[in-house]
Amino acid sequence: MPHGPGLSFRFTHAITRLPSDSVANGLRALDAGDPIGAKFREEHALYVSALQEAGLTVDVLPPLEQYPDSCFVEDPAFCLPEGAILLRPGAETRAGEAVHIRPALAARFDKVIELPEGGHVDGGDVLMLDDTILIGLSARTDQKGARAFRDILSELGYSAEICETPEGVLHFKTACSTLGDSVVLATGVMAGSGFFGDRKVVIVPDGEEYAANVIRINDVVLVPEAYPKTRAAIEAAGFSTIALPTHEARKVDGGLSCLSLRFALSDE
Ligand code: CIR
DSSP states (O other), X not given: OOSOTTTTTOOSEEEEEOOOGGGGGOOOSSOOOOOXXXXXXXXXXXXXXXXXXXXXXXXXXXXXXXXXXXXXXXXXXXXXXXXXXXXXXXXXXXXXXXXXXXXXHHHHOSOEEEOOTTOOBOGGGEEEOSSOEEEEXXXXXXXXXXXXXXXXXXXXXXOEEEEEOOTTOSSGGGSEEEEXXXXXXXXXXXXXXXXXXTSEEEEOOTTOGGGGOOEEETTEEEEETTOHHHHHHHHXXXXXXXXXXXXXXXXXXXXXXXXXXXXXXXXX
16 A cells, blocks of 8 residues: 555545535435534534644535535545545435536546446445555445446555445444554444454444544544543543534434545645
8 A cells, every 4th residue: 555554544635515405305314303504514614623623724615505415525535645536426316426526626636537437436435444445335335336446446556345334334434433553443343344354443332333433633533522432432542532513414324524535635
């Protein structure tokens, strides 16, 4: 793998998109009430500030009313120092998001590679582990898409493995996150999957499964607020944390990783 340790958490930039009012129509597995656009934008502002305080330059794109889930920018693309890869989200209502994220990618990257037509991959199913990249098959990511994506990664010098996301989990990263330094945070089910080899796994305590989706940005781990046991477990493993409200995102199955594309550019 190019670049070595730190690829999963040493970042200089992020791309985000403001939640639209139409986020009230966002996709979800269970109905816990509709998110409110204005409230979601307040939480989003805190998220953007946290990324900035962690050292990132953040591009904030305008809301896209025609795409209710478009604030979850992690899903239509994947970014590496060598270039951005435009993915093909697996949900029909999200397919058009890739076209709209492209200009923001082209503004930051010389190279924007497109996943070939036919298969689907959501960025939420892609876990960077520094020494390999895991691609989870899910209701959104299929074999054809995963294989084509693995080929692109391989051409760029990266190794990737295709895994089965456990049943009932929306995205691979809904149930696990990389903390960097060979440490992974995962739900009990995901930890038992064997995907993480001999890496240290911090287990998310029962009842706090939503908190399995966190993001390490440079020297801090952003965690969702209201999950004190998970936060304590991450801190006990030696990481500093900052808690952020994600109440509106959660209503439509979104977490902290979904709300940004994070990457390192060497010229800044
Ligand atoms: C969806 O179902 O596509 C959105 N409501 C939530 C997307 C969350 N994204 C992610 O986990 N990467």
